[in-house]
Amino acid sequence: MTNSTTSDLGLGAVFWITLKRDLLLAFRRRNDLVxxxxxxxxxxxxxxxxxxxxxxxxxxxxxxxVWVAALLSTLLSMDGLFRTDFDDxxxxxxxxxxxxxxxxVVAKICAHWMISGLPLTIMSPLLxxxxxxxxxxxxxxxxxxxxxxxxxxxxxxxxxGLTVGLRKGGVLITLLVLPLYIPVLIxxxxxxxxxxxxxxxxxxxxxxxxxxxxGVVLAPIAVAAALRISVSN
Amino acid sequence: xxxxxxxxxxxxxxxxxxxxxxxxxxxxxxxxxxxVEGPNGSGKTTLLRILSGLSSAFEGDIFFQGEPVSEVxxxxxxxxxxxxxxxxxxxxxxxxxxxxxxxxxxxxxxxMRERIxxxxxxxxLFGYEDVPCHSLSAGQNRRVSLARLYLxxxxxxxxxxxxxxxxxxxxxxxxxxxxxxxxxGGSVILTTHHELAIKNLRQVNLGRIETAELRExxxx
Numbered sequence: 001m002t003n004s005t006t007s008d009l010g011l012g013a014v015f016w017i018t019l020k021r022d023l024l025l026a027f028r029r030r031n032d033l034v035x036x037x038x039x040x041x042x043x044x045x046x047x048x049x050x051x052x053x054x055x056x057x058x059x060x061x062x063x064x065x066v067w068v069a070a071l072l073s074t075l076l077s078m079d080g081l082f083r084t085d086f087d088d089x090x091x092x093x094x095x096x097x098x099x100x101x102x103x104x105v106v107a108k109i110c111a112h113w114m115i116s117g118l119p120l121t122i123m124s125p126l127l128x129x130x131x132x133x134x135x136x137x138x139x140x141x142x143x144x145x146x147x148x149x150x151x152x153x154x155x156x157x158x159x160x161g162l163t164v165g166l167r168k169g170g171v172l173i174t175l176l177v178l179p180l181y182i183p184v185l186i187x188x189x190x191x192x193x194x195x196x197x198x199x200x201x202x203x204x205x206x207x208x209x210x211x212x213x214x215g216v217v218l219a220p221i222a223v224a225a226a227l228r229i230s231v232s233n
Numbered sequence: 234x235x236x237x238x239x240x241x242x243x244x245x246x247x248x249x250x251x252x253x254x255x256x257x258x259x260x261x262x263x264x265x266x267x268x269v270e271g272p273n274g275s276g277k278t279t280l281l282r283i284l285s286g287l288s289s290a291f292e293g294d295i296f297f298q299g300e301p302v303s304e305v306x307x308x309x310x311x312x313x314x315x316x317x318x319x320x321x322x323x324x325x326x327x328x329x330x331x332x333x334x335x336x337x338x339x340x341x342x343x344x345m346r347e348r349i350x351x352x353x354x355x356x357x358l359f360g361y362e363d364v365p366c367h368s369l370s371a372g373q374n375r376r377v378s379l380a381r382l383y384l385x386x387x388x389x390x391x392x393x394x395x396x397x398x399x400x401x402x403x404x405x406x407x408x409x410x411x412x413x414x415x416x417x418g419g420s421v422i423l424t425t426h427h428e429l430a431i432k433n434l435r436q437v438n439l440g441r442i443e444t445a446e447l448r449e450x451x452x453x
Contacts, residue, residue, distance in 0.1 A: 017334070028326075087319075088319055088320070093315070093321045095286075096285060096310055097310065098339070099337075231287055233290075
């Protein structure tokens with residue numbers, strides 16, 4: 001029953017269509033798009049008010065504050081990754097598609113990063129200036145966030161996939177995912193602090209890159225399996 | 234005898250320590266329409282989810298074209314159109330965008346704009362193709378999802394309550410469509426509480442065992 005008018009798409013096209021769809025969905029629900037960014041800004045703004053506005057103190061903790069704020073803000077947006085698709089039945093149709101589920105998952109994670117991690121990375125120099133991060137560490141902060149935030153999205157997606165079938169998955173996802181975020185945080189902030197003291201950061205970047213590579217390969221498979229389990233219940 | 238398109242052997246499913254069905258056997262040949270009957274809670278939706286592969290909480294065997302379904306999964310998914318309780322329609326997308334996304338996931342679907350508009354017209358949504366689905370009614374959202382039936386070339390349709398929230402005229406049109414699909418060699422499994430006016434309709438009754446027991450009780 002084949003017909004020449006049907007859509008026989010390659011894997012690349014399916015990836016691209018899924019990515020475009022998720023970006024379009026995010027663009028049409030702009031308040032969801034903005035809230036993690038506002039959260040990111042708020043955390044970094046409140047910190048000096050709560051602790052100390054001393055430039056010397058702030059310049060020491062700036063890397064950590066920006067990184068923790070980015071991490072929490074990613075976590076905040078993670079629960080929504082599969083939630084609406086689960087609620088309206090789109091996820092069922094994704095599972096019943098002959099296209100590989102892991103590919104669709106990668107496209108969705110990619111879209112998630114483009115609307116959460118990427119804007120955070122772009123905004124980070126602004127916060128870094130606000131927190132008196134030494135000039136020499138600015139580049140390191142941007143680069144580590146650029147490598148680190150996709151990893152956060154990939155790892156977070158596993159938690160989102162596992163908890164999507166639960167009514168209140170938000171807290172559980174935090175408990176599941178936060179321990180896995182620790183290595184990314186350690187090497188991310190480590191690199192920025194090393195750069196601030198004028199030390200080489202290649203080693204840190206190599207490890208962050210390795211974690212990202214591992215995440216890109218393994219996380220989509222794990223997420224696909226998690227989604228199958230979540231939907232089958 | 235030709236191999237049935239879909240065949241279930243000795244299906245057993247239990248939910249919350251209650252047996253929904255056991256020893257369930259049936260075969261669906263090309264050109265047949267099979268209605269799954271039973272009262273609410275008798276496991277109709279569960280059966281359809283098991284047959285489509287969404288749920289794996291069962292025992293027994295399912296064969297697609299004579300092969301175990303787990304071994305011919307890709308082939309099976311390409312031949313399947315599943316219409317579930319949830320319409321699978323994104324509220325922030327327009328009907329046309331929704332159908333295009335579905336077509337990307339399911340290669341056996343028409344993607345030409347004329348065909349999509351024609352399908353929307355067939356389900357009574359002419360002129361709504363650019364309206365976001367959140368401003369459509371519940372019934373109209375189900376119709377967007379049902380428009381897939383006009384676009385898909387998949388031979389096997391699994392439809393869970395396709396007529397819910399659809400008006401009388403719409404139901405008659407869908408019945409005609411199901412008959413046409415069967416006449417063209419396709420197969421349909423569906424659940425519905427409507428009286429279906431379809432020729433060659435076969436039925437599987439899930440409530441049979443329990444109702445038989447209920448009838449016997451007063452004699453005791």
